[in-house]
Amino acid sequence: MSGHSNYQPTTRFGKWLHERLPIMELIQAQGMDFPTPRNLNYWWTFGGILATMLVVQILTGVVLAMHYTPHVDLAFNSVEHIMRDVNYGWLIRYMHANGASMFFIAVYIHIFRGMYYGSYKAPREVLWMIGVVIYLIMMATAFMGYVLPWGQMSFWGAKVITNLFSAIPFVGDAITTWLWGGFSIDNPTLNRFFSLHYLLPFVLAAAVGLHIWALHVPGNNNPTGISVKSSQDTLPFHPYYTMKDLFAIVAFLVFYMAWVFYSPNYLGHAINYDPANPLVTPAHIVPEWYYLPFYAILRAIPDKLGGVIAMFASILILFFLPWLDRSPLRSFKYRPLSRVFFWIFVVVCVILGFAGSGLPDNYFLSHHAAPADGGFHFTYKIVGQLATFWYFFHFLVIIPLVSKIERTEKAPASITEAVLAKAHDHAA
């Protein structure tokens, strides 16, 4: 890993430290000199954006935890106390709540980027799979965080999601009771969710460490998908990409802060400002926007256990993507058919998100219920079912098949050639 460095300690202290802990060498080799393809575009800045958002969530979270009380009788009020009494409490909480959404926007872009440029393909399979693990931990963390303010949506979202485990044959009920520490979501549940919500981001940070380690073994993929062939193809990470990342991070923070200051509650649900009531379910419960596609998949299958299996399968299938795609080329830039299906897939994921947002028996994108006459109606449920079908069809049939049969376009011989050709086009 340290093969890229020409680090020479210059001071006496530097020498002394280097012999005992060569950390400055590590920083220089991996964080500064690291050879990075010279053609990375802005889609490659989302890794840095994600790292920034993790830091933001941890900092704001630690501050919130100083004022928050994890008890069913006090949690809701303590969040209101943060909003009204704590100096800048409103800002910190809105940063944290919207920060979670921004985190997911960035991770979705990051994942789709990987899919488009074939970054999951050899030799980056482990890197990709650690990424999927990170995504799973993120979902668990945000889920438990959303329970903490103990509003109606907190409570009922937690109830419905933890009840998913009750679908497991034989041991399902024992598992939910164990998760809850009781016979329903209650104080023990809130307490443990708080403990785990505090812990998981640090587990996440460790997983990010592994992710970067796994990245720095093969090095970055790039828009052409062609491997680095010579030092001509690369630039040192610093200052070229530190500056590019920084610019993108600042732009992203502007976008983020626009939400925080001008629409802090848009991405949330008004009903979560109603304290949790275990005896009354709100008329319409929906998860946060970032879970909606999976919620649609859950509801698409009319069987309880089947729905739960489909939902988990829709994420676990990502682990197998490196082996489902059998193309010799990575980047979809030179894979015209894969490109078309990629964009169809993106649209299907967005449709799944909408399908998860409405009442199953309402007409799609409307508030009107379809008549229960047994006829065909274009409802949220039907749309969800069609899109769910396509989601799995994409991974299980389209990717293996298309990657096998498609006629790829001619890829340039090297990254440098691709860059020079582009420069030439611009000059002409």
Add this chain to the structure above:
Amino acid sequence: MSTIEHTDVTRRDFIYIATGVVGAAGTALALWPFINQMNPDASVLALASVELDLAPIAEGQGITIKWRGNPVFVRHRTQAEIDAAKAVKTEELVDPLARNANVKESDPATDENRVVGGKEQYLIMMGVCTHLGCVPIGNDGDYAALVDNVKQGGWFCPCHGSHYDTAGRIRKGPAPQNLPVPVYSYLTDTKIKIG
């Protein structure tokens, strides 16, 4: 390889494996308290029963009480509801089992088996949808009794659209089971103890 060396290796192997097994068993044992601490604690289990007087509940009225953190529906059914529930043949049911903790597990979901002590006017069951745990809405759904075009009894779960009939049995939607009847008994003619 000489015989002596050979036995020596086998003995080392044995000690090596035995140590590993003891270590693994010890770790598993040490893990158990950390897993089991998440199960309901003594204070949660201590709240395990409530008493209720049914007399004030008028015919056609239902109330919801809290037991072990969950809603329990207590409904004084009208004759129309009881008749509607009795008219259903068990073959028509999605879940043919009574799901009543007070009768045998294998008993069929007849209306009689959904109540206790022959007091068929009082339907007492968990208000927790067997799909994913939402609280169903009363006097609603496709299987309520219709009296003068007003729905009596029957439940509808708004979360994913499950319909329960006037005996709390699942009839339509994703929920797999009838609403469970908790353990309860009559202390007097109108007083019950749940749990």
